[in-house]
Amino acid sequence: DAGVIQSPRHEVTEMGQEVTLRCKPISGHNSLFWYRQTMMRGLELLIYFNNNVPIDDSGMPEDRFSAKMPNASFSTLKIQPSEPRDSAVYFCASRLLGQPNEKLFFGSGTQLSVL
Amino acid sequence: EDQVTQSPEALRLQEGESSSLNCSYTVSGLRGLFWYRQDPGKGPEFLFTLYSAGEEKEKERLKATLTKKESFLHITAPKPEDSATYLCAVQAGGFGNEKLTFGTGTRLTIIP
Numbered sequence: 498d499a500g501v502i503q504s505p506r507h508e509v510t511e512m513g514q515e516v517t518l519r520c521k522p523i524s525g526h527n528s529l530f531w532y533r534q535t536m537m538r539g540l541e542l543l544i545y546f547n548n549n550v551p552i553d554d555s556g557m558p559e560d561r562f563s564a565k566m567p568n569a570s571f572s573t574l575k576i577q578p579s580e581p582r583d584s585a586v587y588f589c590a591s592r593l594l595g596q597p598n599e600k601l602f603f604g605s606g607t608q609l610s611v612l
Numbered sequence: 613e614d615q616v617t618q619s620p621e622a623l624r625l626q627e628g629e630s631s632s633l634n635c636s637y638t639v640s641g642l643r644g645l646f647w648y649r650q651d652p653g654k655g656p657e658f659l660f661t662l663y664s665a666g667e668e669k670e671k672e673r674l675k676a677t678l679t680k681k682e683s684f685l686h687i688t689a690p691k692p693e694d695s696a697t698y699l700c701a702v703q704a705g706g707f708g709n710e711k712l713t714f715g716t717g718t719r720l721t722i723i724p
Contacts, residue, residue, distance in 0.1 A: 540701075601656075
């Protein structure tokens with residue numbers, strides 16, 4: 498199993514540019530999460546989907562952030578326009594609903610730097 | 613709002629020196645408490661899930677315990693390869709609630 502796959506691994510962009518982060522969950526998983534990690538705030542949940550449907554987007558900081566899951570094997574997180582304070586590591590995670598121990602499998606993350 | 617506080621922020625131990633990491637939580641109806649390990653440049657990796665006070669789980673040199681207000685991750689005779697950041701997370705009860713709230717972690721360094 499390839500695990501959760503995120504791309505790109507690193508993204509450096511200038512303020513005001515559009516940024517798109519991508520995620521491929523583990524095959525068969527039907528719940529997908531986007532987290533953001535910073536030193537100050539740790540891991541913060543941005544949004545999660547069950548069966549491709551957004552369930553809770555209360556963690557999305559502003560309208561500049563949007564996420565989609567067009568099918569069970571792909572999700573995107575878009576920031577438009579980007580700002581320096583968006584610099585962080587963005588993680589995607591997936592799991593199978595109803596698993597006994599309900600554990601999340603994380604990708605390796607996208608390190609985003611907005612200059 | 614669910615809250616998770618981990619202490620200490622950082623801990624340095626000599627190889628073989630046992631210690632404990634703390635995770636205090638406030639949650640409306642605990643459904644599960646999770647421990648993860650995170651190595652630099654990688655995503656968190658699952659260690660344990662605890663569901664009710666009094667429960668304990670072990671894996672190699674790690675043992676996790678749970679009370680109604682906190683969880684401990686005990687590390688016995690640690691080795692340098694145990695160096696990592698250890699994250700605690702809680703999931704509140706309620707049908708369909710899949711959200712995990714994480715603490716900021718404890719950065720553990722084991723000195724050979």
